[in-house]
Amino acid sequence: MGIRTIYDTIRQGETNLHEKSVSSGLTLLVVDLNWGDSTDSLRLKVYTPSGALLGTYYDNADGQTDGRIYLYILSLTV
Structure with missing residues (x-):
């Protein structure tokens, strides 16, 4: 599968x-929201197919405000 x-x-x-x-067989999803402007x-909100909210993520969640939210979402079911 290629990069999508x-x-x-905005x-x-x-x-x-x-x-x-x-x-359905995907085990890792990479989400990269890159605004590029730290001011x-x-x-970012990510929902599952059933509508469950995985979380609300903020720019500073990784300890730095840099205009980017970069997530690895790993499936725990095999």
Whole structure:
């Protein structure tokens, strides 16, 4: 399976919704929200196919405010 990417633009205060289908056999999903501007805040919500919220992630969750949220989501079911 190749790399699948979504590119979009957004302005401060806006909300963009994107849906990305992944195969049922996928064990790792990498999410990289890269705003590139550390002066504005980021928030990312990731939902499962059943609608459960995995979490709300913020730019500073990794200890630095750098305009990027980079996640590895690992499936715990085999």
